[in-house]
Amino acid sequence: MFFRLVKINFQSLFQSSFSKSKKSNAGLIILFVFVFAYVIAAMALGAWGQAQLYLQNQMPTYGLLITGALPTTILVFVLSFFGLHHMLFSATDYELLASMPIKTSTVCFARIFTQCIWYYIYVLMFYAPYLVVYCIVTPITFLQVLIAIIILLALPLLPITFGELFALCIGLIGSNSKVFRVIRGIVIALVMVAMVLLYSGFGQGSITLPNIFFFTWIVQSVAFVSWGSVFAFWAISIFPFVVLLLCISKYYSKLYERFHRTPKAKHAKPVNLHERTQFQALLKKEWQRLTSSAGYLLNSCLGFVFYICMPVVLYFAGVQNMGFSVLGAFCLAIAMLGMNSPLAVTFSLEGNAFYIIKSLPISTKTYIQSKVALQLCIMLPFAIVGSFLCGILMHFVWYEWLLLLLFSLGFSVLVTGYALFLAKRFYTFSYTNEIQVVKQSSAVLYHTLTCFAFLGVVLGVCIGAMYLMPLWIPLTVITLVTCVGGWVLLYKQMQVTAWQLNEIM
Amino acid sequence: MLEILNVKKSYKKGEEVLKGISLCVQEGDLFAFIGHNGAGKSTLIKCIAGILNFESGQIRVFGKDISKQSLEAKQCMAYVPDNPDMYPFMTGVDYISFILSCYGVSLQSVQQEMEAMAKAYEIYDALQSKVKEYSHGMRQKLVLLTAFLHHPKLLILDEPFVGLDPKAAKITRDYMHDFCKKGGIIFFSTHVLETAEKLCNKVAIIKDGEIISQGAMKDIVGNASLEDVFLEEDE
Structure with missing residues (x-):
């Protein structure tokens, strides 16, 4: 049932894009492949240029590991904030599925799994080129390649968790009143600006959150082959993700109802037409x-x-x-x-x-x-x-x-x-x-x-x-x-x- | 007057949905347009409303050709679809304001009427809420209310009673009746034959894109019921 639901989720994701015409479907597939290839090539080119700059200035090439991880993390966070939350709580087929003999937790898991596949594709598109370039320009062992892959697998988990958590919090505090909507907008804007500014701190040797976080875990793991850092990175990535997964799946139906409850009728307010x-x-x-x-x-x-x-x-x-x-x-x-x-x-x-x-x-x-x-x-x-x-x-x-x-x-x-x-x-x-x-x-x-x-x-x-x-x-x-x-x-x-x-x- | 002259329409080449339909609806007429699913009712209605183009024939709304003078023709009519896909991001009051502004109606002049109709339909308190929060019935009420509000001369309704509660259906029937009494034309499709029989003075039955029967309700029905006539004609 789980995989059947995943298949349905993918069908609903693509149904708007694909038509009955084989010709247009083939065109669309070519388009998708082209986009993926284009992004990967662009990221690889950027990583290569950056690597040459590091090598010329005798700077450590492990900076590439951070440079690739940062936009990937931000992207997955944003996608989780909008995409995962939307799929979990705005999908139109929830009521149909809820009326069938399927556990709501299975529905929830299937939705998260579907979105996670997407996010891993993004990670491959944005982070893998940096890893490959790093492997090319730096003498690297098989063990380091293995660690890099293990790190790559864990990378999107934390931003997915925080993205969904953040979307949940905003959704729960938000109401239909204009004040709440303004507050919600301001909070979202502030977080986005903060993330952009955090990114800007990189490269100056300044102490910023991404520098500390990614240097401690990713660079230590891959560049300096620290198994402790690998396990720590996996632990801090997977533990919150699993907790979130269990909590959301347990309270999925309640949360869905909370997001879809009919707002109270607004009495007493005069209804005026606007000329x-x-x-x-x-x-x-x-x-x-x-x-x-x-x-x-x-x-x-x-x-x-x-x-x-x-x-x-x-x-x-x-x-x-x-x-x-x-x-x-x-x-x-x-x-x-x-x-x-x-x-x-x-x-x-x-x-x-x-x-x-x-x-x-x-x-x-x-x-x-x-x-x-x-x-x-x-x-x-x-x-x-x-x-x-x-x-x-x-x-x-x-x-x-x-x-x-x-x-x-x-x-x-x-x-x-x-x-x-x-x-x-x-x-x-x-x-x-x-x-x-x-x-x-x-x-x-x-x-x-x-x-x-x-x-x-x-x-x-x-x-x-x-x-x-x-x-x-x-x-x-x-x-x-x-x-x-x-x-x-x-x-x-x-x-x-x-x-x-x-x-x- | 609504004149439909030999209208032909096909979605695919060689598959005609409307096979030369001709109808004439006079001022004051409450015209029921009935037929089985897929007979071409909604297609003709969308052609009249200026939503779909047609290959040949002519549709004239009070003398204005819908193909050539579409803005003038649309100005004097209102259309209510079978499935009210509306702008979910608008509130009810925004939707009414938007539609009426597009018709160039002075909103101040209809404010009181709007309040009265919204209260009658029991959606007044929901007008400040977003349309996406409305049930199907509430959307239908909102579309109907807006259609009546700008005082068109011709109302085109595609299955207007679907989703309405009994009270709202009764109010709608009363509004339709009053509207035609004042000289307006209502052209509507329905599957509720009992309502059509009681409400309408004229009827047309469509089957596979062709009008198989049309005329005054009493002439068509005679001593039988509309349901009997429809089932007999449909076989």
């Missing part, structure tokens, strides 16, 4: 959708937030003293602002509820404008603040700051235009088929890959041009091209999308 224009009503709808889902918010706006966080992180890491140029800031803007955007998946998120829009007297133009407006309203403030922080913290001169600001704004518009293109390319509302083929992951992937390709072009052009002319000249040209190209693309896309949506609206 809005069509555009305002649509914009409010988009805003509510974005802020109602932590997953959507995280997936689509993380890059924007990082554009503000990264200058601070880099500042604490002392990068400004190492000659962080405006070109680096341009690359940062492309990587962060182009990471993802809410607009790329906006049409597919309408899903079955798209009938509401289609039955209302709303023009496609207004509908698209509201979606574009939301993206720009969110993105532009982050672009302004991020470029401002970069300029201040990295000691840019005024024209560099101005260039960065203009580029960030222009690039935001360019990204918006491209995201609209992707949204229209990967829409999914279908009224003839109950199982909708959700193409959101494809849209997000194309979005990220294209922006990274753009980053490569900008970097290549600037590095090439630096041999012939001062850096500000190619940067100015790129800024102008981005700004003009961005507006043209957005304008054209809005027209084309309106026309294409008219065909189905």
Whole structure:
């Protein structure tokens, strides 16, 4: 029964992605493989570069073990916080399973097991390349390889435990009142910022939690072959995990009921309708959708937030003293602002509820404008603040700051235009088929890959041009091209999308 | 007036779901549209509401072609789906505000009416809660309430009584009756034939995408019951 449930969990995870068409399924599998290969290659390349830097400066290469472990830990923590908690307490098939002669603890174990498989894939993608590079650049014995694998197996357990524990606590204290929701939001934001800042402490020899934790356990285990550290790392990883597993499985049904109990009716409060224009009503709808889902918010706006966080992180890491140029800031803007955007998946998120829009007297133009407006309203403030922080913290001169600001704004518009293109390319509302083929992951992937390709072009052009002319000249040209190209693309896309949506609206 | 002229629709090439449907519904008509599962009821209703496109034929809502003047046609109608997939992130009051704003209705003018209807449907206290917390019946009540609230001339209801408690069903029937008395048109599909027989003055029976019987309820039913007529026609 356990494995049957695991199979069902995987089917429910993939049902939205796979369709009946063998051709599109094959395409999707190729896409998944490509993404995994791409991430592994990128991580390996980064690890290799870092290893060369360590070797050149005669620094110990065991730093790689920490560098790889840190983002993996943070990632698994975040995924556990959102993904595992969502699967445990928001899965729609709980009531069906609970009514059957299956122990709720089995259902719980199966769900945790399914998610854990995912997290181990992430660990393989993000941490294994660092381990492999470490094994290549450092003379290492078979025993050390064995220890490294043992460490790798234990690595995600603690972040999974803390992620779920944290999500449980937040969920239990949270209620529907606005005050609690604000507190919950602040706590989540603080934890995320704290984790980013903790990460930034690495590399300066400062005493930070990750340095102490990972050095004590992982480095001692692998680099210095300390079996004591191996056992200790396993013990501190597995013990809380098992405790959490037992507690959640024992109280699973009670916790589920707690998260799904009907809120008390809000008496006495007068219900007032809010007067809005069509555009305002649509914009409010988009805003509510974005802020109602932590997953959507995280997936689509993380890059924007990082554009503000990264200058601070880099500042604490002392990068400004190492000659962080405006070109680096341009690359940062492309990587962060182009990471993802809410607009790329906006049409597919309408899903079955798209009938509401289609039955209302709303023009496609207004509908698209509201979606574009939301993206720009969110993105532009982050672009302004991020470029401002970069300029201040990295000691840019005024024209560099101005260039960065203009580029960030222009690039935001360019990204918006491209995201609209992707949204229209990967829409999914279908009224003839109950199982909708959700193409959101494809849209997000194309979005990220294209922006990274753009980053490569900008970097290549600037590095090439630096041999012939001062850096500000190619940067100015790129800024102008981005700004003009961005507006043209957005304008054209809005027209084309309106026309294409008219065909189905 | 709602005019449906020779409407054909197919989801797959060669598989027609609607095989040239023609109907005419006048002001004041309460029109029941009945048929077995998969006969094409919801498809036609979605075509009328402007949700689905159709290959040939014409649908005119008070003279406005739904294909060519869709905004004008949609402005004077409201649609209630069979399965109210709504925005789960909105509260009930947000949903009402959103829909009415889209129709350009002055919300102040309908505030009192909204309160009265919400209290009648017994969802007033739940209007501040998110739609995702609503039961199926509560969602249905909310969609019905919103549909009546912006005073359309044509109401298209796809199985409106599903999930409603007896009191809410009675209130809905009364609202429908009053709505048509004032000259509005209601075109609705249902499997509750007894209700359709009591409530409606006109009826059409659809089978495999074709209208097999239509006309005034009394003419179609005669001395038998609608259930008998339907079962006889369906065989």
